[in-house]
Amino acid sequence: MSGLHPEQSFPQAAKAEVNNPQLRANLRKVTTTIREKRLKAVGELPHWEELRVLGAATKDEALANLSDRLLELESSVRARGGHVHWARDAAEARELVAQIARGHGVTELIKVKSITSDEIELNAALDAHGIHAIETDLAELIVQLSRDTPSHILVPAIHRNRAEIQALFNRELGDPEHLSDEPAVLAGAARRYLRQKFLTTRMAVSGANFAVADTGTVCVVESEGNGRMCLTLPEVLVSVMGIEKVLATWEDVSVFMELLPRSSTAERMNPYTSFWSGVTPGDGPQEFHLILLDNGRTDVLADEVGRQTLRCIRCSACLNVCPVYERAGGHAYGSVYPGPIGAVLTPQLLHMQDKNANTLPGASSLCGACFDACPVRIDIPQVLIYLRGEVNAGKGTTLESVAMGAMRYAMSEGWRFEGAVKLARTGQGPLVHDGQITALPGLLGGWTQSRDLNPFPPQSFREWWKKREPGGES
Amino acid sequence: MKIDLFVTCLNDALFPKTGQATVALLERLGHEVRFNAAQTCCGQMHLNTGYRADALGLVRKFVRDFRDAEVIVLPSGSCAAMLRELAPDAAHWEGDETLRSEVQALSGRIFELSEFLVRKLGVEDVGAAYPHRVTYHPTCHAMRSLRVGDAPLRLLRHVRGLTLLELPHADECCGFGGTFSVKNPDVSTAMLADKARHILETGAEACTAGDNSCLMHIGGGLHRLRSGARTVHLAEILASTPERVWA
Ligand code: SF4
Numbered sequence: 001m002s003g004l005h006p007e008q009s010f011p012q013a014a015k016a017e018v019n020n021p022q023l024r025a026n027l028r029k030v031t032t033t034i035r036e037k038r039l040k041a042v043g044e045l046p047h048w049e050e051l052r053v054l055g056a057a058t059k060d061e062a063l064a065n066l067s068d069r070l071l072e073l074e075s076s077v078r079a080r081g082g083h084v085h086w087a088r089d090a091a092e093a094r095e096l097v098a099q100i101a102r103g104h105g106v107t108e109l110i111k112v113k114s115i116t117s118d119e120i121e122l123n124a125a126l127d128a129h130g131i132h133a134i135e136t137d138l139a140e141l142i143v144q145l146s147r148d149t150p151s152h153i154l155v156p157a158i159h160r161n162r163a164e165i166q167a168l169f170n171r172e173l174g175d176p177e178h179l180s181d182e183p184a185v186l187a188g189a190a191r192r193y194l195r196q197k198f199l200t201t202r203m204a205v206s207g208a209n210f211a212v213a214d215t216g217t218v219c220v221v222e223s224e225g226n227g228r229m230c231l232t233l234p235e236v237l238v239s240v241m242g243i244e245k246v247l248a249t250w251e252d253v254s255v256f257m258e259l260l261p262r263s264s265t266a267e268r269m270n271p272y273t274s275f276w277s278g279v280t281p282g283d284g285p286q287e288f289h290l291i292l293l294d295n296g297r298t299d300v301l302a303d304e305v306g307r308q309t310l311r312c313i314r315c316s317a318c319l320n321v322c323p324v325y326e327r328a329g330g331h332a333y334g335s336v337y338p339g340p341i342g343a344v345l346t347p348q349l350l351h352m353q354d355k356n357a358n359t360l361p362g363a364s365s366l367c368g369a370c371f372d373a374c375p376v377r378i379d380i381p382q383v384l385i386y387l388r389g390e391v392n393a394g395k396g397t398t399l400e401s402v403a404m405g406a407m408r409y410a411m412s413e414g415w416r417f418e419g420a421v422k423l424a425r426t427g428q429g430p431l432v433h434d435g436q437i438t439a440l441p442g443l444l445g446g447w448t449q450s451r452d453l454n455p456f457p458p459q460s461f462r463e464w465w466k467k468r469e470p471g472g473e474s
Numbered sequence: 475m476k477i478d479l480f481v482t483c484l485n486d487a488l489f490p491k492t493g494q495a496t497v498a499l500l501e502r503l504g505h506e507v508r509f510n511a512a513q514t515c516c517g518q519m520h521l522n523t524g525y526r527a528d529a530l531g532l533v534r535k536f537v538r539d540f541r542d543a544e545v546i547v548l549p550s551g552s553c554a555a556m557l558r559e560l561a562p563d564a565a566h567w568e569g570d571e572t573l574r575s576e577v578q579a580l581s582g583r584i585f586e587l588s589e590f591l592v593r594k595l596g597v598e599d600v601g602a603a604y605p606h607r608v609t610y611h612p613t614c615h616a617m618r619s620l621r622v623g624d625a626p627l628r629l630l631r632h633v634r635g636l637t638l639l640e641l642p643h644a645d646e647c648c649g650f651g652g653t654f655s656v657k658n659p660d661v662s663t664a665m666l667a668d669k670a671r672h673i674l675e676t677g678a679e680a681c682t683a684g685d686n687s688c689l690m691h692i693g694g695g696l697h698r699l700r701s702g703a704r705t706v707h708l709a710e711i712l713a714s715t716p717e718r719v720w721a
Contacts, residue, residue, distance in 0.1 A: 328661050404528055414511045414514055
């Protein structure tokens, strides 16, 4: 997996993951725990539903005036001594970061955990320029050291267990002593490694959770403090931000400071929330660049149904409640955006043009748990259904569309439907064994992989009703 | 009350007994049940699979068939959710504002069976008897789209002889999801396995719900496991009396 482009269709990718019992057990454990914790944290606020409505409205407002907000942000950042760059796509954004790094002659930089930077595949691109990007978030570091990819928005190494991390650190961090599998020992090793990087590296790259247009303030929300080290110690700071992250004012940020921590980590308050506005002489990085990344977002915004996707504050609540994510794991989605939000965001960012990403809207049973959990009320099931239509519209005639059309025709009149049912009843003969259908042909074969099916009964409801009507037998 | 039954295509063709039980139950409560034989399908399967135009054709037909109904009762939470929640949106996406307002005008008269009994009629004891150990699975559409809440449980608690067993992780989806179960058989199967395990853990003889689509999937899984536990639509339990057992 790299960036946004899945290498396989979701059903194919999920097949391998679903059949990994260790992964399923890990995911089940973590997601059930955080699910319960979230419900508790959310239940503490009597006005949670109102907050959600406010969160959605605040984001919608910012999105409705996006170009104004962004121009305002640009001039505020510049007024405070920062530089602003606009990147149409991933390649432009990568090139901008590389240029800045080259300009300062750095060969190593530190990174704050950022999904946007993963979206543009920044680390690999910098490598190609001879610049090594070091992840400082513990889970991102684990993923990076094991040459793996993240499988969760918030807990990128959710699929790894302690023993795997122990082996990895012993191999990669070159510690003189052999590390035990104690979490404190492992964290200590990471801390020693990272401290040295924080103190010697001159450039950092971050993402942004929010940006405030009227003050030019950028915000990063994290829980380890590594982010804050990156944001304050280096001389040069580059933040790559999706254009949908901009808000109008500080007051708007306050809404999300309530919604985000409770939804993501089930905490009442976030441990490390950093804000910075441009540069301040003698305090923090003395050069600041903000890269505003489009990469398909304006097209999502142009779509009346799809645009609500851009409200997402990447809390990952939808992942943790999703029964499909729980079974398939994040890698099955083949994109840096896994789970329900990934299923709607990834294909849209790729303009509904990617064959594999276009299977993602199908990766849901439409149970609706994601919508209930989403702090900004993105109606993910609705968007999924809508996008399934968009996918089909781009496909033309298929076996499936013909079957659906035939069914629609059969259902266009009551009598036609009655006839079709009678026909099916006769036709099913060879499939029925001992009163059950245990193997279906063709498109429907997936059904009988794990389930038996009752055959059509000898009489349909409408046939029964017809006979009943005059006398009223029941 | 004059009640129009929208039996749904799945019940009509594959689960006629659920339709018959619904009729028996509503008539026992003193209502007149009508069945417009022109009716077919709500279009949910088409819409959820991404065939919007086909789906809207069926929604249009539904509106035509039920325009004059006083109340429309469905023994299916997902079809009720389709008509009340999704169809207006889908009509809007296709630019058919007339259809949108027509189906919206009907939506206050569309009820899933359990919410109709508890919310509209205010009945919790329907005079049923069903001496079995039963567990209840709240289907996703009934629970999250329609918000039927505990209406089915209130009804079940009044059924004579019935032992209601609590289903662990009840609010987790069973993995059916219409064509999802066919297109993503591996994930669907994994979800079904957990649901079946939880049902069997309760020691219930039967799992009930308000939707035969989910029950067809759960029941198919239980049958494949040769577990002995079966699935029964809520209407069939509620219609059952000592004289006439429906389920
Ligand atoms: S879609 Fe909603 S629940 Fe999911 S990550 Fe985004 S904000 Fe959180």
